Amino acid sequence: MAASIAAPLAIAFCLNSVSYAQVGVGTKPIKGAEMYLDGSRKMLDDKWIYWEGPRFSAKPPIKWTVVNDPVDKGTVINCNDPASQGGLYGSADIVTKKQFKDFRAHVEFLITKPGGNSGVYLQNRYEIQVLDGDTTSHGMAAVINESKSPYYAYNGIGKWNSYDILFRAARFKDGKLVEQPMVTLYFNGKKVHSNQKISQVWGGPNSGIDGGNDGGKGITDKPGGLKLQSEGHDVYYRNIWIKDMELDKADTDF
Template sequence: MKLSVRKKISILPVLLFLAVGVAMIPDAKDPVGVGVKAPKGAEMLFDGSRKMLDEKWTYWEGPRFAAAMPIKWQVEKDPAGSGMVLNSNDPAGAGGKYGAADIVTKQTFRDFRLHVEFYVSKPGGNSGVYLQNRYEIQIFDGDTTIHGLGSVINESIASPSPYRLYTGSGKWNAYDMEFRAARFADGKRTEPAMVTIYINGKKAHTNQKINQVWGGPNSGIDGGNDGGKGITDTPGGLKLQSEGHDVLFRNVWIKPLVLKEANTNF
């Protein structure tokens, strides 16, 4: 049966919508974005339970450490969903004292696929995700600068803040990453670390090289080595930062990988 002109015209918006929708689908080979479940072979690092927090995480006892076990981060009700979430607002980190009460996984990693969901409760909320307890991926509401939200700290010129992909405070956001650790031969670094990042399902950085740690000796396991450039071959845990703000986390999982080639594009 032939469509009338009126019917043909009426379906044009639908066809246009579908075309735009397909164009907006990210080119990741794996699902990315808020709500993505851990795939086969991945390990849950935080599922909303206090039990998992205590089993898999500890404080990072760096130079500015000022907290005491047990972890004072609170498990509380999800303000914009169901289930329980983790609040990074530790009393020891009040006033933006990064390093005073950060938490890190007891397990360490080299190459991996990572998923972290975060919720900034109020404007100006600040935290961060540290890969291998070395390299910071910024969480800072309102910061659109070269060190702003979603940026790979210290690689800002080549990798500025993709702030446009952030949905704002009071909403859940997701980082999906594939990370390749630095490579070494005879104790010397031959290849820098590398990461590809999606923010809320949209690609933000592709094969971004990371040449040094952020924050000097207060930052991570190699922080005090040669101004942050003295990276070692020591594997590191996933670290989440406490800076005295109500930044929440949920659905945190990691899948160890072995990336032989210098390519994290997924």
């Protein structure tokens, strides 16, 4: 059963013809979006798979568990997989079966204990960090190693937090990178990154697609799914939806 969630915190007018885009905890899917995680076992199994990277050690079916929402009614998904104990990211991460180029996404997460760690990966490449207690460029809501952590917008342990994302994929011409990937992010209804360019994939081959390609600088023109990271911590997810987009201009501001 899906979690019961509160009303949206804010509404922002989208300048990229995404129509009106709601942002904040409790936001329902915008027109044309598809729900990918509603707190049910069925949707987890139907729309997600393990990412079989070089460190992959889990065995299907997905061992992430359905738990009761500690704040609202319903159920949510706990990312703590037995295979990832000790912080072995890449051993039991899950990724959407559907792959994306440009997209708008909404993700809600709750960290249960101090130091809780996970991550949201755009195109299974670029991490938006989920990490309690870290205010650096490797910390909470940072576009990892590309921007500072907007820690001020974090709701804290035991509370639901939301990422609202508009992402534009890297562009290529004749096989060569001509435009860097770009993202705008709202964290709990506050715009914290606007048209943030991303220079590479960080974290090495266990982090995602192209992580081991020329030290992460060898980005390829291949779509990828939205990935959630398991690092041996109890971090809960709910209300994840995604809309396929086509962003002709290098502009993700909304």
